[in-house]
Amino acid sequence: MLRTTPFHPRTEALCEAKNWRRWSGYLAASSYELHHDREYWAIRNSAGLLDVSPLHKYRIDGPDAERLLNRVVTRDVTKCALHQVLYTPWCDGDGKVMDDGTLTRLKPDSFRLTSALPNLRWLQNNARGMTVRIEDISEDLAALALQGPSARRILSAAANGVADDLRFFRLTKGSIGGVPVEITRTGYTGDLGYEIWTDPDNALVLWDALMDAGRPHRIVPAGMLALDVARVEAGLILIDVDYVPAHQAVIEGRKSSPFELGLGWTVKLDKGPFVGREALVAEKERGPEWEFKGLEISWESLEELYGAVGLPPQLPSEGWRTSVPVYGGSRQVGYATSGCWSPVLKKYIALAHLQATHSKTGTPLRMEVTVEHKRRRAKARVVDAQFFNPERKRS
């Protein structure tokens, strides 16, 4: 039996489509309406409200909290200011990515880590001999993501302006609907957005207050289908889809290093020892074999392939999550792991693992598409994975 989140009484009533999926053992709405269009457009055009409570959350306290985290993650935690949030992956001893999430410094020696998978044991194993308390607070914290260009205005109305000047990847505290909340300027959509954290007992009050404040701004509860398109547009990787967590990979070839996932910028090799550092130093020296990039599939090429059977191009109406071969000339040089038609960019886009020999931006490649039951190869071009990156995200 799947569990429900603290927001379930509200989300269930609104979920007209009755379209649910599992997320870390919880029920999560795939879409609220029969079509996820409006939910997607809310994220890009007004604001979407997403229940992200199923995230795993840990609280790490104590004099050695910073030391422990700096040992585990690839970012430099000593540089993390009070109320700053870091996005970071963490690796196994071979420098292969196990998980990724956000790390927030709540107090000088107190942090919160979010993750996609359970990480309690990994954190404890790395904490031997340290003075630190690690607590799984996954069920003690309910969370909503408010994402989209109207998010700031809605939050301003709901939280009395407390987050008006909140900078990208920072935290502030306030109250919404009379209940205490923590607000971080974070999200998984590549848009202006916030995540709001509260005690599960306050969940319904928080939901109602945000929906009330959001109504004049056309807030729309949004599900995972809408989120999936938004995160592909933003070039944000998804565990178990775009990469296999190292400790769950049954064969070596399924593992990826941060360099191979476009996360080289998070690897701070000169911060001192951390798990996987030696392997990452060596990899950096020889250069990674794979790169994670964006693909823009050529419309003209699709038109030609579909035109040959008398059809206009058939576009995926939802994001897809399968492994699709990518070719350079006649040879396979990689595989795409997620893709979608981007309604905001008016482009067919995909995220792909490419051999470093074929990963330079601008490289012409081909991606497999199935046209009327037949395998065809559509022209594609290598681009930066961050397809959509509006100014408002950081401004």
Next chain:
Amino acid sequence: MSASRYDAIIIGGGHNGLVAAAYLARAGKRVIVFEKRHVLGGAAVTEEIFPGFKYSVCSYVVSLLRPEIIRDLDLPRHGLQILPLESTFTPLPNDDYLVRWADHDHTRRELYRHSPRDADAYDDFGKLMYQLAVAVKPILAMIPPDPTSMSPKDLMGFLRLGKHFRDLGHEQFHALHKLMTMSSADYLDEWFETEALKATMSASGIIGTFLGPRSPGTAYVLLHHYMGEIDGAMRAWGFAKGGTGAVSESIASAAREHGAEIRTEAGVSQVIVRNGRAVGVALDGGDEFHARVVVSALDPKLTFLKLVGEQHLPDDFIQAIRRFRIRGSSGKVNLSLSELPDFTAMPGVGPLHQGAMSISPSIDYLERAYDEAKYGDFSSRPYMDIIIPSMIDPGMAPPGKHVMSIFVQYAPSDLSGGWDETKREAFGDAVVDTLAQYAPNLPGAILHRQVLTPWDIDRVMGLTDGNIFHGELTLQQLFCLRPAVGWADFTTPLANYYQCGSGTHPGGGITGASGRMAALRVLKDQS
């Protein structure tokens, strides 16, 4: 007299003029656009008429904008966002209603409630229209060949066209023949029995024409509207974030990025002709600008009869342009609202407010509205196509308030006794009174009202007789006949003078197609 010389001057900063400018600038040409008004877009403009309330003043939905233009000019990067319009709600006088939703099953169940037969026919009809639209659509991006010309170019064009239609099945070919010859009411009668469904569908056959649903030829216009597509989904209509003006702004931004110069409040008074060639333009203020070619994006009447002296054009051509039918038949009412209209047929705030609302209860209703216009009056109970942009893009109105865009037909440009301010407001009253029958709270919710009759559209936007399509979208004025026989290829009888805009092929709507094709034609001739 300006010292600098341009490769091309574009007259009119409507969306087609801007598309032409962008394509020419993209090809490295020195281009300047002259727009008479202070805003760009022509009939595709967003204006904040009342503080905080943004109106898509004239044109209000997008669908026909050519995808190749969106790609070539990378319009999404320049701010173009097209948001889905999901449903069409037709309230009925007996407090019933008919809705076509975005979801197929939802629509089917609704149609079934009115007629189980129609629910089945709707799917078959949809498939056939889809096939026809796919077949006819390439014509939108094709320079029409002249059927009477024996030049290899025209013959090849017809050969391609012929091959195209040969690929159609029998059923589709016959349907196409019927669409070309029948009235939309008759055509739909062959398929459906629900009055409200037939009326609402037939309305797309009369929009912008001076015809009623029972007038032959309107069935084709129905198909014209089926050719709209968004993201490859045909028959999808959308709303541009920021209003329709945002479409023009995104094209202008692309044009500027490619180096085009765009001047507003710079009306062109005439095209300068020397030795039988267009060599430049004179502005209202007297300034003159010279260029290798001049492209007019105005309607054919202005392009030829106003800007160019008749002595520079052949007599038969002048006659053809004089005969070109351009009677305006529609108006627009834009409202600022303190609250949403509450329809007695479907009370409360619901998804219907995010889609289109159509006042078209029956074919008789529409035909009666036409009858009044035929004899010189505006319709006392008009056809209306309504959207509430603020429900789709919250930026269009202050939070909690709304804007309502009402397309109204019929309002004849040649109203008996002529239009004046009193008659314009009487027309606005007829619109509000009619709507109040379906949503009684509406009159009390109105904060501001803007009424545009063909008279206003002519005076303010500069569309002759207020015809929103720069000339009627009827078969005798389409394809190789638009705007005149032999001159459908964006050239004109005056050397170095080119034309684009809705008065040229493929006709009205925000397509950008004529601007693109005219630019390509100029580039070809200049190479």
